[in-house]
Amino acid sequence: MRHLAANALTLLVVLGVALAAAVGWGVRSFHAPGPLEAPATVILDKGDSLAVASRKLAQSGAISDPLIFRLGARYRGDAGRLRFGEYEIPARASMAQILDILVSGRAVQHLVTIPEGLTSWEVVQRLNAAEILSGEIAEIPEEGSLAPDTYAVARGESRAALIARMQAAQERILQEAWAARDKxxxxxxxxxxxxxxxxxxxxxxxxxxxxxxxxxxxxxxxxxxxxxxxxxxxxxxxxxxxxxxxxxxxxxxxxxxxxxxxxxxxxxxxxxxxxxxxxxxxxxxxxxxxxxxxxxxxxxxxxxxxxxxxxxxxxxxxxxxxxxxxx
Structure with a gap:
């Protein structure tokens, strides 16, 4: 019996050491520089799970081990906190750094330029042609209500939301100008x-x-x-x-x-x-x-x-x- 107990204890020690070594290796892998030699773009669609996100990262070459990425995300409590959007992953970014980026929501910003003097109908045509935007514009906005400018938008931002931003900006400009008008x-x-x-x-x-x-x-x-x-x-x-x-x-x-x-x-x-x-x-x-x-x-x-x-x-x-x- 003593012999069996000693063997069991030895086995437990060996397993414990192996487990500790595996955990240590996983932690080092999670924080080690990644395989990317140049920045890459990864798009997380709305509803993408942690498993889907890890697969997309692996396909882009940003991570080499999707399992370690998922385990690290779960250990940190970030498994359900990934935010959809388009992200630029820096060269040599570690899995920990990549997870920080995906949780932060700091998505790539695209510029949509609306020149001065377009009619509202022309603005809508331009926004409908912008493939990075989503959704429908229910009706042509009131003429003159849209502030021409260059707007930073994330991939997937709704056209209606951008219209609302433009209208709010025009209203602010108009009120500011009216307050400063010649009497x-x-x-x-x-x-x-x-x-x-x-x-x-x-x-x-x-x-x-x-x-x-x-x-x-x-x-x-x-x-x-x-x-x-x-x-x-x-x-x-x-x-x-x-x-x-x-x-x-x-x-x-x-x-x-x-x-x-x-x-x-x-x-x-x-x-x-x-x-x-x-x-x-x-x-x-x-x-x-x-x-x-x-x-x-x-x-x-x-x-x-x-x-x-x-x-x-x-x-x-x-x-x-x-x-x-x-x-």
Whole structure:
């Protein structure tokens, strides 16, 4: 009996030593530098289990032993804390470091750029084409309500969530601008400022001109003159669903729509695009000028005029430039 007991004790000691050695090896493997020679990207989909995550990591070459990764995650209590997303795994990252990344939720950020002057319909088309986003946009957002900018998004972020971010940003900009507005503006509300800003955005792509263009429209509003701006006519014809890719015809300038500022007094009923921050501030802080007219000058900017006679000379000069370019 003593012999059997001694043998059993010896076996237990041997097993204990072997187990301790195995645990030590597993701990060292979990914290040792990984096999990746260059950074790799791993995507965890919503609902992926620890087993699926470890398999994806192994397939990407980020870890060499999925079992050790799973055991380490369970030992640390992180088995159920993995967050879905797209992750960049650094070269030579240990399993412990990789687990930290997957639990942190620090997913790869992608940039989605919305330029100034797009209509809401055009913004939706752009977001629908962005494959990194998910979900549907239930309806076209209100015109002018989206702040143009470059937005950082994680793979899988919903389009609706990004729309909400853009709307919140535009509302903040508009309220900030309205609070800082010139007090003698012929504008009754932030919405009217947004409408004017959208016209400014579509009329010039030259940053230094925005406040001067704004002054022309503000001066016209003060005098009760019609705004007579082509982009509003285009919007009335297209409802914001793309541009014309050509000049306006006389028949179109004479076509009645709620946005035809050659035929209506004052501002149109809605914005005609989504203006950026600078155009919104230009609308509420226009330059102090006596200009009532402007026309393209051939250099990408505009020639401004105080009188109709001066404006007609500028128009004639622009027509000559157009003919010369055509020839």
């Amino acid at each position: 003698d503006l012929p504008l009754a509300s932030p919405r009217e400022a947004l409408i004017l800003a959208s016209i400014i955005e579509k009329e010039t792509g030259v940053p230094d001109e925005r406040r001067v263009v704004a002054s022309v429209f503000v001066n016209r509003l003060r005098k009760g003159m019609r705004l007579q701006t082509d982009p509003t006519v285009v919007y009335g014809l297209t409802q914001g669903k793309g541009g014309l890719d050509r000049g306006l015809r006389r028949s179109e300038l004479a076509k009645p729509t709620p946005w035809n500022t050659y035929l209506i007094d004052g501002l149109p009923p809605t914005p005609i695009a989504n203006p950026g921050r600078e155009s919104i501030f230009a609308a509420v802080q226009p330059a102090r000028t006596e200009f009532l007219y402007f026309v393209a000058d051939g250099s990408g900017g505009h020639a401004f005029a105080r009188t109709l006679a001066e404006h007609n000379r500028n128009v004639a000069r622009w027509r000559r430039i157009e003919r010369e370019r055509a020839d």
